Amino acid sequence: MKRIENEDDRHITFSKRKSGIYKKASExxxxxxxxxxxxxxxxxxxxxxxxxxxxxxxxxxFLNRIPPENNDTTQALVEAHKKMRLDAIxxxxxxxxxxxxxxxERGKRLEIMDKERRKEKGWWDVPxxxxxxxxxxxMYSSFQDIHDNLANHLRMRSTFxxxxxxxxxxxxTSTQQPDQFP
Amino acid sequence: MKRIENEDDRHITFSKRKSGIYKKASExxxxxxxxxxxxxxxxxxxxxxxxxxxxxxxxxxFLNRIPPENNDTTQALVEAHKKMRLDAIxxxxxxxxxxxxxxxERGKRLEIMDKERRKEKGWWDVPxxxxxxxxxxxMYSSFQDIHDNLANHLRMRSTFxxxxxxxxxxxxTSTQQPDQFP
DNA sequence: GAGGCTATGCTTAGTCA
DNA sequence: CTGACTAAGCATAGCCT
Numbered sequence: 001m002k003r004i005e006n007e008d009d010r011h012i013t014f015s016k017r018k019s020g021i022y023k024k025a026s027e028x029x030x031x032x033x034x035x036x037x038x039x040x041x042x043x044x045x046x047x048x049x050x051x052x053x054x055x056x057x058x059x060x061x062f063l064n065r066i067p068p069e070n071n072d073t074t075q076a077l078v079e080a081h082k083k084m085r086l087d088a089i090x091x092x093x094x095x096x097x098x099x100x101x102x103x104x105e106r107g108k109r110l111e112i113m114d115k116e117r118r119k120e121k122g123w124w125d126v127p128x129x130x131x132x133x134x135x136x137x138x139m140y141s142s143f144q145d146i147h148d149n150l151a152n153h154l155r156m157r158s159t160f161x162x163x164x165x166x167x168x169x170x171x172x173t174s175t176q177q178p179d180q181f182p
Numbered sequence: 183m184k185r186i187e188n189e190d191d192r193h194i195t196f197s198k199r200k201s202g203i204y205k206k207a208s209e210x211x212x213x214x215x216x217x218x219x220x221x222x223x224x225x226x227x228x229x230x231x232x233x234x235x236x237x238x239x240x241x242x243x244f245l246n247r248i249p250p251e252n253n254d255t256t257q258a259l260v261e262a263h264k265k266m267r268l269d270a271i272x273x274x275x276x277x278x279x280x281x282x283x284x285x286x287e288r289g290k291r292l293e294i295m296d297k298e299r300r301k302e303k304g305w306w307d308v309p310x311x312x313x314x315x316x317x318x319x320x321m322y323s324s325f326q327d328i329h330d331n332l333a334n335h336l337r338m339r340s341t342f343x344x345x346x347x348x349x350x351x352x353x354x355t356s357t358q359q360p361d362q363f364p
Numbered sequence: 365g366a367g368g369c370t371a372t373g374c375t376t377a378g379t380c381a
Numbered sequence: 382c383t384g385a386c387t388a389a390g391c392a393t394a395g396c397c398t
Binding site: 366367368369370371372373374375376377378379380381 | 385386388390393398
């Protein structure tokens with residue numbers, strides 16, 4: 001499976017397969033009741049897209065809104081869209097563009113904050129769900145080290161009392177020594 | 183062709199066909215050099231997505247910008263019915279919405295991580311020497327809990343495991359890779 | 365939930381209109 | 382760019398682990 005070099009063949013294949021994907025997508029919606037959106041850029045950069053039940057429904061779902069109307073058939077939606085006045089679409093388009101831009105900037109801001117906080121606060125303060133298996137394993141062994149560390153400390157204290165000399169020992173500064181997970 | 187009524191069958195079909203669509207999409211990119219993005223909501227409302235080369239690349243292309251960083255690795259983030267053809271503005275409109283949704287999804291993800299991180303104030307990052315024996319013991323058992331928690335998590339993952347290796351598909355939980363641990 | 369298996373039917377490449 | 386046609390190949394429903 002590799003790139004089709006002949007230009008005409010490539011275009012034909014693109015068109016046919018695009019239709020094929022649209023069909024698969026619609027079948028998924030009818031069979032499973034899923035909502036599907038597809039965006040495709042042709043090799044020449046032309047944009048195509050498909051969505052069911054409608055773009056609005058899918059975007060509303062993203063925006064946690066209640067769909068204003070959800071009983072429309074796809075055909076009806078297509079007709080409705082065709083009937084929409086050009087300037088109305090353009091207006092919405094521009095509005096969306098603005099929203100998209102601010103949303104994108106917000107995302108960037110959050111991401112930067114995220115990274116900075118991670119630097120400040122340390123590697124352990126991360127939601128477990130978002131970690132890969134390897135990262136989780138590393139975290140596990142790191143905590144094991146800390147755990148052992150604390151155990152030693154407790155043992156020392158209860159044996160020799162408060163005689164700790166090194167003043168600024170932090171629990172979390174243990175060195176990483178990846179152990180095998182049982 | 184109609185909705186599958188049996189719930190189990192419907193879920194299985196959904197999962198298989200989703201993979202099928204992802205495959206078709208990736209084939210389209212390799213055969214024709216197209217860029218494809220797919221967003222799917224399962225019948226239960228769970229979001230899935232697929233994109234090649236990446237969501238960012240596609241949205242940047244749409245915004246006529248030069249991609250800030252173009253890693254060709256396939257990423258996960260994000261189909262159909264009889265073919266319907268839309269005019270160029272409608273298509274652009276849809277694409278913008280799709281990209282907007284993806285961006286929103288990403289923002290939401292980051293925000294959730296942010297909140298979760300805010301909740302926990304890093305209570306363990308305290309000099310051990312400054313703790314009383316009692317506090318130290320509490321800390322010890324807390325770390326034991328975390329430790330056990332991680333162990334459970336690891337066991338669950340390695341048993342029922344998310345198919346974490348194939349990076350092309352993801353279940354909408356997170357695409358964010360945390361920084362590497364020390 | 366994931367993956368293997370098989371018969372069936374659908375999709376596709378190639379070609380022409 | 383779309384439609385039709387055919388042979389070959391692929392996806393999938395259903396069933397099982």
